[in-house]
Amino acid sequence: EVQMLQSGGGFVQPGGSRRLxxxxxxxxxxxxxxxxxxxxxxxxxxxxxxxxxxxxxxDFADSVKGRFTISRDTSKNTVYLQMNSLRAEDTAVxxxxxxxxxxxxxxxxxxxxxxxxxxxVIVSS
Amino acid sequence: xxxxxxxxxxxxVTPGEPASISCRSSQSLLHSNGFNSVDWYxxxxxxxxxxxxxxxxxxxxGVSDRFSxxxxxxxxxxxxxxxxxxxxxxxxxxxxxxxxxxxxxGTKVEIK
Numbered sequence: 184e185v186q187m188l189q190s191g192g193g194f195v196q197p198g199g200s201r202r203l204x205x206x207x208x209x210x211x212x213x214x215x216x217x218x219x220x221x222x223x224x225x226x227x228x229x230x231x232x233x234x235x236x237x238x239x240x241x242d243f244a245d246s247v248k249g250r251f252t253i254s255r256d257t258s259k260n261t262v263y264l265q266m267n268s269l270r271a272e273d274t275a276v277x278x279x280x281x282x283x284x285x286x287x288x289x290x291x292x293x294x295x296x297x298x299x300x301x302x303x304v305i306v307s308s
Numbered sequence: 309x310x311x312x313x314x315x316x317x318x319x320x321v322t323p324g325e326p327a328s329i330s331c332r333s334s335q336s337l338l339h340s341n342g343f344n345s346v347d348w349y350x351x352x353x354x355x356x357x358x359x360x361x362x363x364x365x366x367x368x369x370g371v372s373d374r375f376s377x378x379x380x381x382x383x384x385x386x387x388x389x390x391x392x393x394x395x396x397x398x399x400x401x402x403x404x405x406x407x408x409x410x411x412x413x414g415t416k417v418e419i420k
């Protein structure tokens with residue numbers, strides 16, 4: 184059974200940092216291009232970042248490029264989102280998301296079939 | 309970036325009646341692998357999104373067969389054959405052809 188448990192959200196001052204965690208079970212984070220998607224209050228969904236598994240890199244939305252990083256610890260089967268230089272506009276609920284296909288399938292980096300419950304980050308002074 | 313434009317913004321529906329949501333992309337979503345890289349999600353209040361349709365027309369595991377996806381190129385449609393009360397929420401299309409992955413603005417489905 185797939186489970187994805189998120190933690191790390193909370194209040195942070197502008198310019199501050201926060202690290203979100205997504206602990207998963209039921210699959211290996213090394214086999215999927217795990218992603219983060221956020222939703223600002225009252226707004227729609229916004230993709231933040233995804234691993235590029237086979238290339239061992241990652242892609243980022245322009246709005247977070249240079250400030251956010253994604254990483255994983257395969258020994259803990261956990262994906263992280265490190266958020267630095269936070270701004271008020273980063274205030275959102277952040278979800279980790281698992282794609283349906285593995286990095287070996289080469290079919291789609293989307294089709295997010297499992298999502299974390301979401302963790303809120305509020306950037307405010 | 310690929311822009312995804314959904315319509316309508318709001319969709320009041322009558323239980324038992326069909327419903328349809330449109331999504332238009334700013335460029336073709338046909339991948340070189342032959343699949344259309346568009347997904348549909350439903351987000352119910354207080355919950356994360358749930359995958360309904362992937363690759364344009366494939367129903368996700370556990371999703372009712374009342375839901376179907378169709379389309380090609382730049383035009384895609386999500387259809388609900390007979391709306392039920394549990395179908396209320398916000399529906400999003402998303403393109404996964406290239407990063408940045410982008411979502412439509414959402415369609416709020418509510419019962420009349």
